[in-house]
Amino acid sequence: MSENVKIPEQSSPPEPPDALLKVEGLVKHFPIRKGLLRRETGAVQAVDGLTFDVRPGETLGVVGESGCGKSTMGRLITRLLEPTGGKIEFQGHDITHLGVGAMRPLRRDVQMIFQDPYSSLNPRHTIGTIVSAPFRLQGITPEGGVKKEVQQLLELVGLNPEHYNRYPHEFSGGQRQRIGIARALALKPKLVVADEPVSALDVSIQAQVVNLLDDLQDELGLTYVIIAHDLSVIRHVSDRIAVMYLGKIVELADRASLYESPMHPYTKALLSAVPIPDPRRRGVRSERILLTGDVPSPISPPSGCRFHTRCWKATELCKEQEPPLIALAAGRQVACHHPENAADQAPGDPAPASAGEAAGSAPGPSGEAAGSAPESEGGAGK
Numbered sequence: 083m084s085e086n087v088k089i090p091e092q093s094s095p096p097e098p099p100d101a102l103l104k105v106e107g108l109v110k111h112f113p114i115r116k117g118l119l120r121r122e123t124g125a126v127q128a129v130d131g132l133t134f135d136v137r138p139g140e141t142l143g144v145v146g147e148s149g150c151g152k153s154t155m156g157r158l159i160t161r162l163l164e165p166t167g168g169k170i171e172f173q174g175h176d177i178t179h180l181g182v183g184a185m186r187p188l189r190r191d192v193q194m195i196f197q198d199p200y201s202s203l204n205p206r207h208t209i210g211t212i213v214s215a216p217f218r219l220q221g222i223t224p225e226g227g228v229k230k231e232v233q234q235l236l237e238l239v240g241l242n243p244e245h246y247n248r249y250p251h252e253f254s255g256g257q258r259q260r261i262g263i264a265r266a267l268a269l270k271p272k273l274v275v276a277d278e279p280v281s282a283l284d285v286s287i288q289a290q291v292v293n294l295l296d297d298l299q300d301e302l303g304l305t306y307v308i309i310a311h312d313l314s315v316i317r318h319v320s321d322r323i324a325v326m327y328l329g330k331i332v333e334l335a336d337r338a339s340l341y342e343s344p345m346h347p348y349t350k351a352l353l354s355a356v357p358i359p360d361p362r363r364r365g366v367r368s369e370r371i372l373l374t375g376d377v378p379s380p381i382s383p384p385s386g387c388r389f390h391t392r393c394w395k396a397t398e399l400c401k402e403q404e405p406p407l408i409a410l411a412a413g414r415q416v417a418c419h420h421p422e423n424a425a426d427q428a429p430g431d432p433a434p435a436s437a438g439e440a441a442g443s444a445p446g447p448s449g450e451a452a453g454s455a456p457e458s459e460g461g462a463g464k
């Protein structure tokens with residue numbers, strides 16, 4: 083054998099793909115100012131210590147009730163907001179505090195799709211002007227000219243390229259969201275953060291836009307972070323899912339494990355409110371957990387585990403100590419002292435489930451203290 087022949091290292095396992103985006107301890111507190119002197123009297127703790135990564139080519143779904151900090155997280159990772167603390171790395175580069183100028187080249191790679199296709203498009207601009215804006219802002223002239231490129235983009239998202247000179251009001255909601263998608267894809271980004279991309283659309287149109295996002299991901303090799311409160315949408319689009327509650331990730335898992343065996347009681351409650359589409363299981367009395375009360379205020383969140391005021395498993399420990407987000411199974415992170423479908427993290431904790439009493443509901447389906455009401459109406463989520 084010649085000395086130049088390279089011997090493959092058979093014993094080393096394949097390297098996991100490097101994260102495209104890495105977030106560590108991300109914090110965003112919005113100051114509350116009062117009085118003539120605008121003195122800071124407190125802060126909305128919208129995002130309070132998020133750690134996760136997004137791998138190339140995947141879709142990370144982010145789910146949680148209204149006000150839990152999903153949109154703030156999306157605006158932080160696209161750097162539309164300045165973080166209060168923590169670190170954001172994109173392709174290994176620290177972008178946490180980059181200024182507008184330094185962010186400009188990165189704007190090509192990271193784009194955002196907004197919830198409301200009505201307000202996110204300037205009504206006085208033609209579709210051509212809207213979709214070509216990223217080229218103007220970046221000072222880029224695509225090969226073949228801007229018009230040709232924009233028309234190709236319109237075609238890519240299923241719109242008629244002849245409608246280049248029309249105005250947003252001439253389009254339906256679903257079509258306007260397609261325009262927003264075309265604009266986001268103009269510069270061929272690597273990461274697209276979509277904040278509630280279909281929630282403002284008719285249910286009949288939602289599937290079309292979700293399928294379009296799916297197809298574009300395959301075609302263009304995109305990586306998505308999709309924020310939604312709708313668990314059916316999240317289930318359809320996500321490879322992995324982060325469940326947020328009051329500014330924190332309480333569970334992060336791949337789609338199948340999360341839906342089959344949720345570990346955090348909050349995830350379990352959210353999922354129990356989703357109707358079962360399987361006709362074979364129709365009529366089967368499924369366990370529904372009714373979360374009572376609203377999400378507490380992020381201005382003064384509960385001590386310890388933030389979910390303890392609504393959790394039927396809460397003990398004294400949960401009131402006092404915040405559970406860290408730790409790996410409880412392969413590819414599965416959970417922040418809970420008493421997780422479902424896993425060994426109790428604090429088996430010696432004998433205190434009464436006072437949170438369950440506060441919730442004041444019937445005994446839980448698996449004999450837990452309180453907080454759940456099988457087959458009850460309503461449920462978690464928006």
Ligand SMILES: Nc1ncnc2c1ncn2[C@@H]1O[C@H](COP(=O)(O)OP(=O)(O)OP(=O)(O)O)[C@@H](O)[C@H]1O
Pocket residue numbers: 112126127128146147148149150151152153154155311380
């Ligand atoms: N600019 C701001 N100034 C002050 N508070 C803010 C600001 N933006 C968001 N918040 C607060 O931060 C918290 C998280 O808001 P955020 O919009 O991120 O939640 P969300 O999970 O996306 O909710 P929704 O689904 O209703 O949009 C909320 O209490 C909200 O009122």
